[in-house]
Amino acid sequence: MKVSEWISRFPGHIVTIHPEDSLEQVVDQLLAGPCVQDIYVVSGADLVLGHLSHKRLASLLLAEHRPIHTRRQIMERVVLGPAEELMEGEFVFARPDEELDDVLCRFVDHDLQDMVVLDAQGVLAGGINLNTVLREIRKRPNVIFD
Amino acid sequence: MDAISPITLNLGLLLLTGLIFGYIASCYNLPRVAAYVIAGMIFSPDLLGQLEWIEIGDWAAPLTTTALGIIAYLIGGSITLKQLRRSGKVIFTSAIGESLGAVLCVFAAFCLILPDTYALSAVQLALAFSAIAATTAPAGTIAILHQYRARGPVANTLLGVVALDDAIGIVLFSLMMVVVVGESLALSMGTAVLEIGGALVLGILVGRILCQFGKIFHQGGLLLPVVLGHILLALGLAEILNFSPLLATMALGFSSRYFSRAAGGRMFIQVEYFEELVFLIFFTLAGAHFEFTVFVGHLDLIFVYFCARIIGKIGGAALGAAAAGASQPIVHWLGLGLIPQAGVAVGLALTLGNNPVFKEVSTMIVNVILATTLLYEVFGPLAAKFALGRANELGVERGKEG
Numbered sequence: 001m002k003v004s005e006w007i008s009r010f011p012g013h014i015v016t017i018h019p020e021d022s023l024e025q026v027v028d029q030l031l032a033g034p035c036v037q038d039i040y041v042v043s044g045a046d047l048v049l050g051h052l053s054h055k056r057l058a059s060l061l062l063a064e065h066r067p068i069h070t071r072r073q074i075m076e077r078v079v080l081g082p083a084e085e086l087m088e089g090e091f092v093f094a095r096p097d098e099e100l101d102d103v104l105c106r107f108v109d110h111d112l113q114d115m116v117v118l119d120a121q122g123v124l125a126g127g128i129n130l131n132t133v134l135r136e137i138r139k140r141p142n143v144i145f146d
Numbered sequence: 147m148d149a150i151s152p153i154t155l156n157l158g159l160l161l162l163t164g165l166i167f168g169y170i171a172s173c174y175n176l177p178r179v180a181a182y183v184i185a186g187m188i189f190s191p192d193l194l195g196q197l198e199w200i201e202i203g204d205w206a207a208p209l210t211t212t213a214l215g216i217i218a219y220l221i222g223g224s225i226t227l228k229q230l231r232r233s234g235k236v237i238f239t240s241a242i243g244e245s246l247g248a249v250l251c252v253f254a255a256f257c258l259i260l261p262d263t264y265a266l267s268a269v270q271l272a273l274a275f276s277a278i279a280a281t282t283a284p285a286g287t288i289a290i291l292h293q294y295r296a297r298g299p300v301a302n303t304l305l306g307v308v309a310l311d312d313a314i315g316i317v318l319f320s321l322m323m324v325v326v327v328g329e330s331l332a333l334s335m336g337t338a339v340l341e342i343g344g345a346l347v348l349g350i351l352v353g354r355i356l357c358q359f360g361k362i363f364h365q366g367g368l369l370l371p372v373v374l375g376h377i378l379l380a381l382g383l384a385e386i387l388n389f390s391p392l393l394a395t396m397a398l399g400f401s402s403r404y405f406s407r408a409a410g411g412r413m414f415i416q417v418e419y420f421e422e423l424v425f426l427i428f429f430t431l432a433g434a435h436f437e438f439t440v441f442v443g444h445l446d447l448i449f450v451y452f453c454a455r456i457i458g459k460i461g462g463a464a465l466g467a468a469a470a471g472a473s474q475p476i477v478h479w480l481g482l483g484l485i486p487q488a489g490v491a492v493g494l495a496l497t498l499g500n501n502p503v504f505k506e507v508s509t510m511i512v513n514v515i516l517a518t519t520l521l522y523e524v525f526g527p528l529a530a531k532f533a534l535g536r537a538n539e540l541g542v543e544r545g546k547e548g
Contacts, residue, residue, distance in 0.1 A: 050408050067292040070418045071224030072411065074284060074309040078302060079232040089408025090364050109365075 003103060003128070004096035007117055010136075012127035014116055016042040019049060019084035026083050027057055035131075037113035041087045046124045048116055050087030055111075060086065093118045096125055104133065153205040160189060161423075164430040177523045179488055182426055183516060186433020195434065206431055207500040213424040214493040215381045215395040216417060219373075221312045221490075222349075222399025223414045235470035237306035240463050244307065244484050245280035245314040247462015248455045252276040255454035259446065265506035270326045274504065275447075277322035278495055278515060279455045280315035283488035284308040286527045295541030296534045300475050304483040304530070307463070312490050313396065319494055320345070320390040327503050345389035349397020352380045356398065357405035360413055370416040376402075377417075392497075425489035432492045435499075435512045444510055448517045455518070459484045475537040482533035486526030488519055 015036050017026050030036050039057070041050040063069070063077040080086075092110045094103040094117045107115060107130045117126040164185040171181035188194055230238070256272035264271055287308050291301055324338040356376040363372045377395055384394035403410035441448075460481030467477045495515040499508030534540050 064292070064295075064297070067289055069284065069288050070414075070421065071221060071284065071309050071312070072414055072418070074288070074305050075225045075229050075233075078237070078306040078309065079229045081228060081232070084408065085226075085228060087408050088412065089406070090361070090412065 001100045002096065003094045003098045003100055003117055004125075006100050006128060007096070007126035010129070010132050012114060012129040012132065014114055014124065014127035015039045016048075016124070017052075017083050019043060019082065019087075021083045023057070023060055023080055023083075023086065026052060026086075027061055030054060030057055035113070038115075040091075040116055040124070041083050042124060047122050048091075048093070048118055048124050049084065050089045051091035051116075052083065052087050053111070054113075056086070056088070091116075094128060095119075100128075100133075103128070107133075156189070156205075157209075160186065160430040160434065161426060163188060164426045168426070179425075179429055179523050180520055182429035183433040183436070183520065186430035187436045189430075189434040190436045192436070192438050206496075209427065210431065210493060210496045211385075211391065211500060212378065212381065213427050214490075214497055215377050215391060216374075216420055216424055217490060217493060218316055218392045218395040219377050219399040220414060220417060220421065221316060222396035222401075223403045223410070224309055225313070225400075226403060226410070233306050233310075236467055236472040236476065237303055237310065239470040240303060240466040240472070240476070240480055241307045241310040241314060243466020243469070244282075244459045244463035244481060245311045245318065247460075247465065247481075248279040248458035249276045249318055251454040251458030251461070252279040252451060255450050256447075259450055264510075266326075266503070270503075271507065271511075273322050273326050274498060274507075274511060275451060275514070277315075277319040278491050278511075279451070279458065279487075280318050281312050281487060281490040281494070282308050282315075282459075282484050283486040283490070283522075283526070285488065286486035286523065287483055287530050290527050290530045290534065292544070294531065294534065294543050296539045297541060298475075298534075298537060298539035299473060300479050300483070300537040301534060301539050303467070303472070303476050303480055304534075307480065307484060311484070315490065315494075316392050316396050320393045323390065323501070327501065341388060341390050342393060344387060345384055345391070345393035346397045348383055348387070348389055349380055349394040349399075350401040352376050352383070352394075353398045353401030354405055356402045356413070360402070360406055360409070364409075364412075369412065373402075373413055373417055421489075424493070428489050428492045428496060431496060432512055432516045435496075435509055436516065437509060437513060440509055440513045441517060444514055447510075447514050448521075451514055452518045452521050455487070456485055475539075479533035479537045483530040485522055485529045487522045491515055492519055 015029055015033060017029055017039055019041050026039060030039055037054045039052045040048050042048050092106045092112060092115060094115055096117055096119060113130050115128045116124060117128065119125045164182045167181035167185040168178040171178050253272045253276035256275050257268055260268035260271055262268055287304060320342060321338060324341050328337050359372045360369060363369055376398060380394045380398045381391045384391040402413050406413055463481035463484055464477050467480055492515055495512045498504040498511055
């Protein structure tokens, strides 16, 4: 099954934020939905710029509760920037024309819950949710990837 | 015995002894740094160093250079241009003030007290000690902020300054090396421009290449060798071209983060795990250089360095903060939080010994810096706690709530 077919059958919801959003705004978005683990920074033209994980946001918000900091973490704590400075610009994604079978290992390798699907221009085309995939595998172990 | 390399054996023994001592110290809430040093002391010439197969010799030089290169890379990558702009004038001028204050005070004090009986002139030695004085160890300060839940403008400025001043320290150290090693001041100025400028250009160029490689080898397992390879490349090229290796790797860290933009952070995450290993190597090696007679013979230098650096830090931080119009609590109390000095200073002292100019005095320098580091590790956190208390920024101590 192609990724494009999967996202038309199971349209996943990708939580997006603006590049200039503050940490607090991003965390509010994270907590607004149930079990959101991945947030994507998207420009006005739906161009996906970067990824923020639940763990990264939690570590930023709880920085003062950490007894040991690297120098990089100290500066992040002192001058906390907007989402575009906190995000990871090199992130994992899928293309609509890829086989779903080839994409799934990325969830495990990169500890993702929601993976974005980007078209050739880097514009958001949809998302794949890991739980939906797992549910389908449990229901029909041999058929969904044919 | 011949089949066993004494280098790997000695290094293995040093690291494992340091780890075990560090673990025991942490069980009793004692500073791990001191435990590492004591572990190293066991291998010093006065103790196990007398054994034939214990030899902390020339093999340590490339190790300390590489280890300090890794730390310089991390220091360079710890801040971005945007963060520097946003951090504000107070943090910037305070960091400059306290670094230069410590350097000037130690330089002046050592010029006054150093006799001309060493292989180097008093001014050259004073320059060497003063260049090490600028650095500050963030770990002790962070531990106090965490333990007492400190919050407020002094705590925040303190964090910004401790993150910045090691970078200033490395620039000052690199300048000092050019001046001391140079044949004359006029020649030194020309050489300084070449060595410093060359190191910066080299670091930026290698940083650009690292950024490109980082995009190709973006998976975690491959990124670490890519980054380490570029650090070694920058160090090696800098040594061959007679540029400052520390500045080159610091520029590499800064530029690779700049060129990688939003993906810059991942260039550092895995290398940051090396920091504790690097400091373990520094402290155990420095401990192995401990010589009781040298230590006792230079108690006066230890005392003067200890006091002059503190005076410089407090005075310089106050002047720097006042120049930027900081509030009174910051002007009054910031400097007292900047006393700890540890790994970077010891690493700089060890690398001095790798230069032939400092060969004769390197044991003395390492012993003085080692002794003062242990003193600063004890008094530094106490001073930081006192300063934050006077600034009314201490919260409820962890573990003593309710």
